[in-house]
Amino acid sequence: MTVTLLFFWVDDWLQVGKLLDITGAVGTYYLGVSRNARVSDAVTQAHWSIRGHRNRHFHDLYARIRNERIPHDEYGSDLVLWKHSEDNYKPHFSSSRTYDQIRIRRSKVGWSKSVWFSQEVPRYSFIVLLAVKNILSTGDHMRAWGIQQSCVMCGEPDETRDHIFFACPYTFTVWDRLAGRLSGGRSDPNWDTTLQFITNNDLGSIDKILIKMVFQTCIYYMWKDRNERRHQRGFRTVDQAVRVIDKAIRNGISSLRYKADHKLAGLMQRWFEVF
Template sequence: MQVNDGRTAFFWFDNWLQTGRLIDITGAVGTCYLGIPRTAKVCDAVSQAQWNVRGHRSRHFRELHARIQREPVLDVEQGHDVILWKHSEDDYKPWFSSKQTWEQIREHKTTVIWSKTVWFAQGVPRFSFMVWLVVKNRLATGDRMRAWGLHQSCVLCGERDETRDHIFFACPYSFTVWNNLAGRLSGYRTDPDWEITLQFLTNNDLQYLDKILLKLVFQTSIYHIWQERNKRRHHTGYRSVDQLIRLIDKAVRNRISSLRYGADHKLGRMMQRWFEMTQTT
């Protein structure tokens, strides 16, 4: 709190002295030793153009009393008090920033290399969330369900042990879908190994639009393959490889059509590029 006339700032509960809240420094007994009521404003601690605060004889609060006495006495001509928001260490400004506040209260960790594969502007939020779960290996796959006493084989190909790495994309069904949609786009560098696939998506030499399209196809494929797996698991549907490919292709086209770029030609180029990559599939 930047104190000017002292009529807004609370003496005990606002950080007007730049030492923190005084009530936290002195505790509840501080109101008695300093002679300032608990609900007082800063201006209430001034009388006849000087600080009217007790405590100079107290061995507990003598230093705090001296600190207050060194503070310039309030001047009503300076205007109203100003609330300052912390933007960084020792940097306060008169406006609030949700970004700077979040940066200060969040737990900072090293950025993971796959972050831009999961979170990017053109992605679909629910697809991105699904991919994040897959990367963290948090889906209820067979190997995780075994901890609960349940056995699940792969309903897409019949493999006995269902794992994250098997579904994406060691499973013949899912790899056929992934390879069919991403093969030409990736320069025929698709691989059934999950770690190799994730590494390629994170670090490749593709052109800008191809990188976006490949990540979009990757996320859309994972989302719909997992949905197909769940439908088969609960006996609510069955799609062949070709049917699922057409569904994912349509979803990618719909997403491209929904995007709005600064220049319309980028949208057209992306749609044209996707058509070129899939016209023979």
């Protein structure tokens, strides 16, 4: 493969990385190759046209370039390949393969399936993600801004993520009413216990989907309820909150439109049974 089409400074044609990263901007001056030059521009009459043998800067790089085979038409046409993985190049581009190479990989977290799953509602899962990472603007975080915020639903002076979901008597009552029968009476006011149960439980396949939908919908509307109360935009009783969340769950199930899938088509029927 010849390299005449590659850019001298920003393409890894020497297999040592970008030359511009090695030399910095001054490299263009010391090697005498312009910033936008291609590799072929650094060749004159079948010889490398670079300077540096009398310069004390970048001796090793200069020697490496001089030892590289000079691009020439007799070696064939340039071939453009896309890197799919380490030492794996193909003629077609893959966005997923490219993303895998540039993203920062971290170990998979245990709660991921409680946040992202096929039946999720994106706006619900986003709030759940913020809750799981404990970065919602709860009272304990707002103290750093000089704002004192107690729980507007029960009056607890220390409003935290764990209190709202679901140590608060109001939110736990709503959560228990919605998830109690579905979880087999295992609804718990402790956040860690609840998240662990949503992530790993021995429920049937339909109930596993439903409990995650209930969990996400409940968190979304309890957080919305908290904000509406804080800004004096409304107040819902437990019964009203349960009805709102129940309707949202039913709408979410109806929007799935999996009539051909008997397992998912049974979601609504099962929800009628347990609620």
